[in-house]
Amino acid sequence: MKKLLMIGAMLLAPVFAVAAGGSNVHLDHIKVDATNQQSLQRGMQLYVNYCLGCHSAQYQRYERAATDLQIPVDLVVEHLIHSDQKAGEQMTNAMDSEQAKAWFGAPPPDLTNEVNLRGADWVYTYLRSFYVDDSRPYGVNNVVFPSVGMPNVLAEVQGIQRKACAQVPKVDASGDIVIDTLTGQPMTVQNCDMLTVDAGTGTMDQAEFDQAAYDLTNFLAYMSKPYLQQSKSLGIKVILFLLLMTVVFYFLYKEYWRDIH
Template sequence: MKKLVAIVLISVLPALGLAAEGHDVELHKAPVNLQDKVSLQNGAKLFVNYCMGCHGLEYLRYGRMAEDLNMPEEAVAKYLNFASDKIGDPMSNAMHAEDGKAWFGNPPPDLSLEARYQGSDWVYSYLIGFYEDESRPYGYNNKVFPSVGMPNVMASLKQELGEEEFNAAMGDITNFLTYAAEPIAAKREHLGVYVLLFLAILLIPAYLLKKEYWKDVH
């Protein structure tokens, strides 16, 4: 029962604008496009290299990601899977919860469902929302999540890319996390196009049949 309630809340809260953090902050629109494989692939690469040292994706497996994002399993195993020797394993990290709590105040959360719980706009706004704050232990604060314990691990990347390209890169990570939260969504969207086309075609004989049945009714 508790799991059912949690699933309902994860699905409903973003739609109501009641995400746990940052619901009173103006959020930036996330550039989410689940059909953009290049963006998703780049987001996966950036996530593994910059985020996965602390955060995992327990509900997503390397093999599923490789299949969905059109990535060769050999490349995923060689360049993206640093925590396991099996393509079928979940995308977990090696950090122990006790270590995470000692270093950051709380264990870094698993991000499998973060985009569904907080919403894609929240995730994107959070990623681009870090700013310098000398009062904080790591020298940075966040506009969306004030006093967050997470260091700004993207600071060097922003200096390297510049603001515009950096925001695009954070958009790719957000796109990937949106996919990770519901891997079937892209296929469902694709299938939905064919369903609508079928219904549009079916409308024609249905209309003609209706005219035939009612032609003698005055």
């Protein structure tokens, strides 16, 4: 038994190593919701308007998204396809990857699978973590993706975000606020990684922008697992069917054994 446990632990070790890998930047947690059609619809609209020009979603067809997100196909054709593509085609773009590499330092990757790759929390935090950095070619950097090649394409809606210093409560290794034993007050430390938006520079306020980043991430999460919604509703049907069959088999069992007792 001990041996089995050891082998199990050893098999799991790489999984934890991968999970712990990467930077130790704090990620804001969200719960994506494949059943929130309105959020997904807004997310798709944001995606085609702000992202698709650079990032293809080559495993996603417009028509399939229209069906899953309950958007009439003619509305998709009219408002969400900005090229001469057909509804049945994949969401691709005309960006030449060699040229893009020259412009941005790295070609914009396809985002169909992005949430499977990085996780929804990462993508959500990334979209809200661009800040002004004059040392970078496009004048912006990103907290969760240092030296990123992507310009802050959402700056017009979010506004100009900068790093600023502020006094914040000091926390210990377990995340609890440290109290000054002399004064009984929480201790504070200077943190110069706080992000603040210059007032009046964006068309959305903070809550609206967070919602937009959520909707976008939700849409990316849908593309990463387009079958999720269906498998959930199928799962419920299967369980209901099994419950029903349990009742049927119970009576059948009664019937078979009736004459024997």
